[in-house]
Amino acid sequence: MEARPVLWIVVPCYNEEKVLPLTAPLFVRKLAQLADDGKISRSSRVLFVNDGSKDSTWEIIRELAANDERCLGICQSRNRGHQNAVLAGLMEAKDRCDITISIDCDGQDDIDAMDRMVDEYLDGCEVVYGVRSKRDTDTWFKRFTAESFYKLMKSMGAEVVFNHADYRLISARVLQHFADFEEVNIFLRGMVPLVGFRSGTVTYERSARLAGESHYPLRKMLALAFNGITSLSVKPINIITGFGVGFSILGLLLMIWAIVEACLGNTVAGWTSTICIICLLGGIQLISLGVIGQYIGKTYLETKRRPRYIISERTWEKPERHWLEEDDPE
Numbered sequence: 406m407e408a409r410p411v412l413w414i415v416v417p418c419y420n421e422e423k424v425l426p427l428t429a430p431l432f433v434r435k436l437a438q439l440a441d442d443g444k445i446s447r448s449s450r451v452l453f454v455n456d457g458s459k460d461s462t463w464e465i466i467r468e469l470a471a472n473d474e475r476c477l478g479i480c481q482s483r484n485r486g487h488q489n490a491v492l493a494g495l496m497e498a499k500d501r502c503d504i505t506i507s508i509d510c511d512g513q514d515d516i517d518a519m520d521r522m523v524d525e526y527l528d529g530c531e532v533v534y535g536v537r538s539k540r541d542t543d544t545w546f547k548r549f550t551a552e553s554f555y556k557l558m559k560s561m562g563a564e565v566v567f568n569h570a571d572y573r574l575i576s577a578r579v580l581q582h583f584a585d586f587e588e589v590n591i592f593l594r595g596m597v598p599l600v601g602f603r604s605g606t607v608t609y610e611r612s613a614r615l616a617g618e619s620h621y622p623l624r625k626m627l628a629l630a631f632n633g634i635t636s637l638s639v640k641p642i643n644i645i646t647g648f649g650v651g652f653s654i655l656g657l658l659l660m661i662w663a664i665v666e667a668c669l670g671n672t673v674a675g676w677t678s679t680i681c682i683i684c685l686l687g688g689i690q691l692i693s694l695g696v697i698g699q700y701i702g703k704t705y706l707e708t709k710r711r712p713r714y715i716i717s718e719r720t721w722e723k724p725e726r727h728w729l730e731e732d733d734p735e
């Protein structure tokens with residue numbers, strides 16, 4: 406019997422008592438089916454991460470774990486937000502499996518896309534992004550705000566995969582390197598591409614929540630976008646520097662104009678000198694702010710202590726993957 410990769414499905418859960426009993430069996434069934442198809446090991450697991458829920462979510466997870474060895478749970482000491490919950494799950498999983506798939510617990514992401522994700526992994530990809538093909542079930546407002554979100558991120562220098570949320574496969578190997586990204590403000594979908602390695606995408610249709618309510622109102626989405634931009638990019642600082650240069654040039658032109666007007670005798674006494682001082686100081690101030698900003702930006706990026714390089718292969722090492730399991734107990 407050939408070795409097969411051990412998969413851990415990582416599921417963040419916050420106040421999901423309504424939807425978890427519906428979706429948990431779907432995840433377990435998916436594991437069984439993937440194992441039946443010979444794609445993953447039978448020792449694969451579903452890891453539920455309780456993100457400090459205030460309802461009975463943790464009790465449900467404990468019960469699931471008690472009744473089925475394929476279900477595991479970890480509980481965060483308090484609510485820390487979706488990104489941290491996913492990170493906690495991935496870090497917990499990385500030493501115990503070969504591949505992870507993170508997915509929301511509300512049934513919105515098509516569980517059947519996991520088959521294609523695992524196929525991509527078996528074909529050599531180390532990261533597989535789930536990309537939404539349609540947003541028919543989202544309201545017009547949600548669709549508009551979500552798509553603007555991706556466009557804004559891109560224009561601000563934070564590279565993200567368009568229409569990809571946090572439904573993705575990541576190999577344990579990539580997660581080992583990901584663990585070296587020690588920053589506290591995390592924006593997973595912008596950080597995973599920074600690790601590199603061969604990646605692929607799988608498209609799926611996003612459906613409506615099976616039960617319960619969304620925890621991502623516009624306010625939280627804006628906060629996520631702001632966090633994503635400021636965590637990944639110092640482009641806003643560059644924009645300020647650009648403004649400084651632009652205003653200085655404009656100021657210089659205005660100064661020339663004011664002096665010409667003064668020479669032609671079209672001005673009252675004192676006007677020219679006032680205009681010149683305003684233009685000069687305005688430009689100098691903005692440029693100075695930009696320069697200070699550049700240093701702060703550099704300091705900020707340095708404080709993250711991200712790895713400077715990551716090596717994916719060496720000619721003197723075997724490129725094959727060594728999965729945890731040698732043989733599947735059938």
Ligand code: UDP
Nearest residue numbers: 417418419456486487490509510619620621
């Ligand atoms: N979630 C979490 N912590 C939070 C908020 C949400 O772990 O503070 C989980 C939630 O249980 C769900 C996923 O993150 O599994 C996505 O949340 P939601 O479905 O509310 O967001 P939406 O799909 O509406 O953007």
Ligand code: MG
Nearest residue numbers: 509511513614
């Ligand atoms: Mg959702």
